[in-house]
Amino acid sequence: MALPTDLLTILAALFLLFGVPLILFSLVMLYTGYVRYDAERYIEELEESERIESDDHGSREAGSDEREVDP
Numbered sequence: 001m002a003l004p005t006d007l008l009t010i011l012a013a014l015f016l017l018f019g020v021p022l023i024l025f026s027l028v029m030l031y032t033g034y035v036r037y038d039a040e041r042y043i044e045e046l047e048e049s050e051r052i053e054s055d056d057h058g059s060r061e062a063g064s065d066e067r068e069v070d071p
Helices: 007-065
Strands: none
Touching: none
């Protein structure tokens, strides 16, 4: 297999060999990064709402079980 002597052909071949896979890999990494960021944010929101619900539920139980103690 002979190497092409035309500079434009060599540059196009190098771009197809390295550039296209690099662009595709970058797009995949960008997408997975966004999905991971979105998932972490969603989990934080769920944990926050769960904490609020458990605090609210705990305060209701504590309020019903509390008895006044005279010192």
